[in-house]
Amino acid sequence: MNDEAVVSGRIQRLAEAWEGRLERWVGHDRETVWRMLTEPQQFVQWLAPGSIELREGGRVHIDFGDSGVVIDSTVLAFDPPRLIAYSWSSGTEPERPLRWDLAAASEGTALTLTVRLPAQEDIAKACAGFEAHLDMFAAALEGVSTRFPFERYLAARHAYQELLPQ
Numbered sequence: 001m002n003d004e005a006v007v008s009g010r011i012q013r014l015a016e017a018w019e020g021r022l023e024r025w026v027g028h029d030r031e032t033v034w035r036m037l038t039e040p041q042q043f044v045q046w047l048a049p050g051s052i053e054l055r056e057g058g059r060v061h062i063d064f065g066d067s068g069v070v071i072d073s074t075v076l077a078f079d080p081p082r083l084i085a086y087s088w089s090s091g092t093e094p095e096r097p098l099r100w101d102l103a104a105a106s107e108g109t110a111l112t113l114t115v116r117l118p119a120q121e122d123i124a125k126a127c128a129g130f131e132a133h134l135d136m137f138a139a140a141l142e143g144v145s146t147r148f149p150f151e152r153y154l155a156a157r158h159a160y161q162e163l164l165p166q
Contacts, residue, residue: 006159007131009113011123013165018123020115020160022130027108028141034081036141037100045145046136052086054078060086088126094118096126124164128157 009022026033036042040051050062050071056078062071073087081102088096099114113130117123132153139146 006155009127011127011160011163016119018117018119020123020127022113022127022134024111024134025105025108026111026138026141030081030102030104030109033102033109033111036137038084045140047133124157124160127160128153131156
């Protein structure tokens with residue numbers, strides 16, 4: 001399998017950060033995709049339990065339970081059903097902005113996830129994790145319950161490491 005078949009994104013080095021950009025076409029209308037991204041009873045199916053106050057400045061709380069990771073941040077940008085952005089961090093941790101862009105597309109929605117990390121962090125790991133969660137997202141949209149696809153994550157992490165600029 002080639003790297004393009006394993007990952008849906010690309011990575012670039014910015015001045016003092018990494019940016020990963022993952023793109024997917026989803027065979028559902030934008031409003032359905034929006035609800036899956038923003039409603040707690042929906043995003044628990046593919047991400048983790050939590051809540052998002054749907055307004056700029058609103059609280060974002062996502063709890064990954066067993067891993068000990070808790071996201072506790074605020075909504076940075078909000079334009080339903082087109083855009084939501086928040087930091088993938090808590091407390092005094094560095095900002096790790098996530099931006100979800102949705103555009104109406106032929107018979108579905110073009111979904112773009114942009115994630116930025118500080119330069120010293122592992123962007124390949126982050127992008128691979130989101131590849132796995134986006135697979136879970138697609139399954140949840142079809143009403144299929146899945147567990148985190150660890151093998152998919154490992155393959156995507158290797159593929160993203162190969163994409164890192166030298």
